Amino acid sequence: MSDVGMLLKAITVGESTGRAIPDAATGETIGYAPVHTVADLDTTVERARERQPEWASRGHAERSRLLHLAADEIDAHAEELAVIIAREQGKPLNGAGARFEAAGCAAWIRNAADTTIEPEVLFEAEGTRSELHYVPLGVVAAIGPWNWPALIGIWQIAPSLRMGNAVVVKPSSYTPLSVLAVVELMNRHLPEGVLTVVAGNREVGSRIASHPKIDKIMFTGSTETGREIVRSSAHNLARLTLELGGNDPGIVLPGADAKVIAESLFWGIFINTGQTCAALKRLYVHDSVYDEVVAELKELAESTPMGHGTDEASLLGPLSTPQQFDIVSRLVADAVERGATIVTGGEAAPELGKNFFRTTIVTDIEDGAALVDEEQFGPVIPVIRYTDLEDAIVRANASEQGLGASVWGDPEEARKVAERIDSGTVWINQHGTLNPMVPFGGIKASGYGLEFGAHGLKSVAAPKVITV
Structure with missing residues (x-):
């Protein structure tokens, strides 16, 4: 044996x-x-x-x-x-x-x-x-x-x-x-x-x-x-x-280098195929870098292999349960009905096995959509365009949850924003990284x-x- x-x-x-x-x-x-x-x-x-x-x-x-x-x-x-x-x-x-x-x-x-x-x-x-x-x-x-x-x-x-x-x-x-x-x-x-x-x-x-x-x-x-x-x-x-759990926001500041932050941003979102309490769940990106950030995330989403957990080539897997698959499918379908754009993914991948949902980037979406307001807990990220930083901070803080958050861009400017985010942890130019010596916990719901x-x-x- x-x-x-x-x-x-x-x-x-x-x-x-x-x-x-x-x-x-x-x-x-x-x-x-x-x-x-x-x-x-x-x-x-x-x-x-x-x-x-x-x-x-x-x-x-x-x-x-x-x-x-x-x-x-x-x-x-x-x-x-x-x-x-x-x-x-x-x-x-x-x-x-x-x-x-x-x-x-x-x-x-x-x-x-x-x-x-x-x-x-x-x-x-x-x-x-x-x-x-x-x-x-x-x-x-x-x-x-x-x-x-x-x-x-x-x-x-x-x-x-x-x-x-x-x-x-x-x-x-x-x-x-x-x-x-x-x-x-x-x-x-x-x-x-x-x-x-x-x-x-x-x-x-x-x-x-x-x-x-x-x-x-x-x-x-x-x-x-x-x-x-x-x-x-x-x-x-x-x-x-x-x-x-949490509906963790990320804010990408004007001037952020999309190529530099893309990989850390991607894995902050999609670690464990998005099934992580402190994963990034909604991303607010300044208009000046929005298209570049979306393009970088799209490239990574389409090039990162998804498959069975024991396949040595896989880096993303299935949703763990049929129930979670149904939640993700519902939220994406609702976003499409509201007029959102599926940049990549947006559908099941039955050829890979049970409970697989393709890595999905969603644009042309705003707060108020279920995909933004609810914790999707899957391989989907809504990317919300903003022009006014004050407005982005208000949106980030609007959720009843407050587990984690992140700010991306110049470290000094990001720190100023981080101090205003209502969250148990705020990361700068990273998301979801945990240290056994550093306390972790949430606020609000x-x-x-x-x-x-x-x-x-x-x-x-x-x-x-x-x-x-």
Whole structure:
């Protein structure tokens, strides 16, 4: 049996008891994921609560050592993990794809293990000293999405374990195998019961949100579901970190060199075939450089290969689910009905397999069109012409979401604009680049709470003041 087959065998169940998980590009069944129930969740949470104190008592150094071993295990099986991700989620092996995601899992674990938080002296005078410490919360529930299932799972899991919590993971029902594989590899080095997957349906997710014995919920997904979690968690006051996606704007300033920025702009839009919360979703380009920017994006869209995730030549893949394919198709059709121009793409690519939609550039479109106002989450970008920078800034800030944004052009001028954008992160001459040491989180309807680095560790711990 191949290494990929061995890893799949370790995480899947039989056809009679599991749920078939399809290859995103072909529909072929990859394996059968377990189907856990609310009763399974309750049992798992109880076990996690029992095991968490011993895990916390091991201290930061020992927990960090074991996390490094878990990262080494992922590195040793990175190719097998990448193939599972490529087939289940659809992202290609190469580029910023499945191999990138698998490697990122190990890198983010190591960063969480190595980031230190020292007690902070708040006040000191003769005879008195007050210190701020961070202690474990207890049980953290990690509810992940389907677009970067393994990596975003690690963003939730690694800091939570590092700070001494036990973790119960609820993967997306569309991509459970990637998460099951990551947890399987990590659990080869972790104590039993401190990291567990509950692969259930929406009923299980709802129970997590209201569970009286879960101390913290980390959720990445839609704003609508985030609001449901807030409502459900209110009675037991579980702490929340919510990353709820975004409709990220980009503003290209007059004088920007289209050829210089084109490739970074393209991948800021189309990373993971546009299925990234912090991807660029709507692009405002000054009239003086509009045609050049559109031409450069068109050339890249038509020359960047799209295909099955395991095809070494592919750099773009399918939409992960039929539902997402339908959303993208609807938004493009609506844009055409409104009189927008399809510069390239604009249609399905059935010859490539299931759920493929050609890389699409849309012009002659304005705010108010669904493709601009809604998060399309696919390989489509509306390019909006502007002449007045003040107007572009107003448009960029008009969305209810505020996860990421970017400004392109002269760095000094771009910084002035960036300071006026309502967003958790604003990039200059790049978009969507993340650093495990730099905090990341949204504002407005994109959620609240920070991940990564010291800020991320503090978000999965309880502040405790000790005064002597």
